[in-house]
Amino acid sequence: MGRPKPRQTSLAEPLVAWFLTNAREFPWRDRPLEAERDPYRVLVSETMLQQTQASRVVDRFKRFMDRFPTAHSLAEADVDPVLELWSGLGYYQRARRLHEAARAVVNMGGWPSEARSLRELPGVGRYTAGAVASLAFGERTPAVDGNVARVLLRVRGEPGVLNEPATMxxxxxxxxxxxxxxxxxxxxxxxSLIELGATVCTPASPFCPACPLRSGCVAFATNLQGTIPSPRKAAAKTVLHAASLIVFDDRDRLLVEQRPATGMWGGLWQAPTIETPRSLTAPRAAAAFGLAEAPERIGRFSLATSHRDVRFQVLTSRSPVSRQGAVWKSPRQIGRLGLSSAQRRILVEIAPTLVGQRVSSDA
DNA sequence: AACGCGGGGGT
DNA sequence: ACCCCAGCGTT
Known part of the structure; x- marks a missing residue:
């Protein structure tokens, strides 16, 4: 009873000391590390980093900031060039919400500086609000993403499933x-917590010998670092069949259409495409496109998304095509549209090899 | 609490 | 094959 209950040594000191000497370089990680950052740069990077590995974001972030260096410049832009810069990055609603958030900031006459008010911006949830508030405005508030949750669960030796409300x-x-x-x-x-989770306290086979927290880590002491956190329930995966039609007019323009704003690839552009739960033969696809004659099938590929396997077949037709809402665009114009990875493949990689297979324009 | 929303990297 | 990833919003 003589000594007070030993207060657990703060983990923050060794953690931050480790971070200051081991932080990776990123275009959004301005130096010095303790300096407050531009909230717009933080919001753009954090939005891109949602559910996306940092290595995939580096080039996108540079291009985005080059084109839209300020919230004001983004707010003034149309949404199409924003989606163009997001093309291939996935979760395209992020781009639309970021665009809306920039407009909201301009309309409000400036940035909200507290996490609670930042959360009202579209696309800004609890994590992103905490990140912007702490990194750009110095607010003493947490920012817990998947990395941080994993680190803290392991250090404390607590079981839990990531992203479950009770765990979070x-x-x-x-x-x-x-x-x-x-x-x-x-x-x-x-x-520091984020960086540790991303580089040392990784989901599978963490590098505990390199960890600044290992002496205070319950999971390490009990050899549970490989089983915390518990795996999530596997999401069911369905198969979707799609047929996209490549068709040129006599000026080498391609027929493209815009997807509805909601749902998968919302607001992005595509070659005329039909989607069915079951596979579709080329003649059936021709009927669905309203073609007079069977199209020529020129390729197939599969694309795996989180909860879907999309099996594309790419068709081309020499007969006139009529497609409600579709428009002709030159390859140069198409390069400036928001495209999914699949449609970039179809319209930018495959289509140019087919120039010469033209039809009369009748869209 | 469960689901929709991309695409790629790591194992 | 399967896991996950600097999450958010809707139902």
């Missing part, structure tokens, strides 16, 4: 307590 609630509390127990800047603590 506990982890957010743990992150708040970590910030309360140190005088270090919240921005440094938050980003």
């Amino acid at each position: 609630k506990r982890v957010w509390v743990a992150a708040e307590e970590l910030l309360e127990g140190t005088d270090l800047a919240a921005s440094l603590v938050n980003e």
Whole structure:
């Protein structure tokens, strides 16, 4: 009874010390690391990084900031060039919401500076609000993403399934307590946790010998680092069949259409495409496109998304095509549209090899 | 609580 | 094959 209950040594100090010497270079990671950042740069990068590995974001972020360096420049832009810059990155609603958020910031006459008000911007949830508030405005507030949740669960030796509300609630509390127990800047603590989760405390086979927290890590002490967090329930995957039609007019323009704003690839452009739950023969596809004669099938490929396998067949036709809402666009114009990876493949890679197979324009 | 929303990397 | 990823919004 003589000694007080030993207060757990703060993990923040060794964590941040590790981060300051091991932080990777990223275009959005301005130096010095403890300096407050431009909220717009933080929002753009954090939005791109949602459910997307950092290595995939680096070039996109540079291009995006080059084209839209400020919230004002983004707010003034049309949504189409925004989707063009997002092309291939996935989760395209992120781009639309980021665009809307920029307009909201301009309309409000400036940035909200607190996490609570940042959350009202479209596309800004609890994590992103915490990231912008701490990194750009120095607010002492956590930012818990999948990386941080994994690190904290392991350090504390708590079981849990990632992204389950009950798990995340506990982890957010743990992150708040970590910030309360140190005088270090919240921005440094938050980003250190993220970086540790991304590079050392990785989902499978973490590099515990390199971890600055290993001496205080319950999972490491009990050899549970490979089983925390518990795996999520596997999402069911369905198969979707799609047929896309490549058709040129006499000026080497391609017929394209815009997808509805909601749903998969919402608002993106595509070659005339039909989607069916079951496979479709080329003649059946021809009927669906209203073609007078069977199209020529020129290729097939599959594309795996999170909960779908999309099996594309690519067709070309020499007969006139009429397609409601479709328009002719030159290859140069198509390059400036928002395209999914599949449609980029079809319209940008495959189609140019077919120039010369023309039909009369009748769209 | 469950689901929709992309596409690619790692194992 | 399967897992996950600097998540968010809707139902």
